[in-house]
Amino acid sequence: MTNFKKETGRDTGLRWNLIKRTVDASDDWWESRLKVVPEAQKFRTSGIDPEF
Secondary structure, eight states: HHHHHHHHOOOEEEEEEEEEEEEEEOOOHHHHHHHHHHGGHHHHOOOOTTTO
């Protein structure tokens, strides 16, 4: 995400939560993305390996 911002000048608004091992994003961000990819709901609350 840091490289994305550096290369594009855009901030995605996404952050990595080291404790929960989840993507931190606003509710609005999640709602809009889940309309496109409903299966991603599991990543909202379940941790993943950051190397993934």
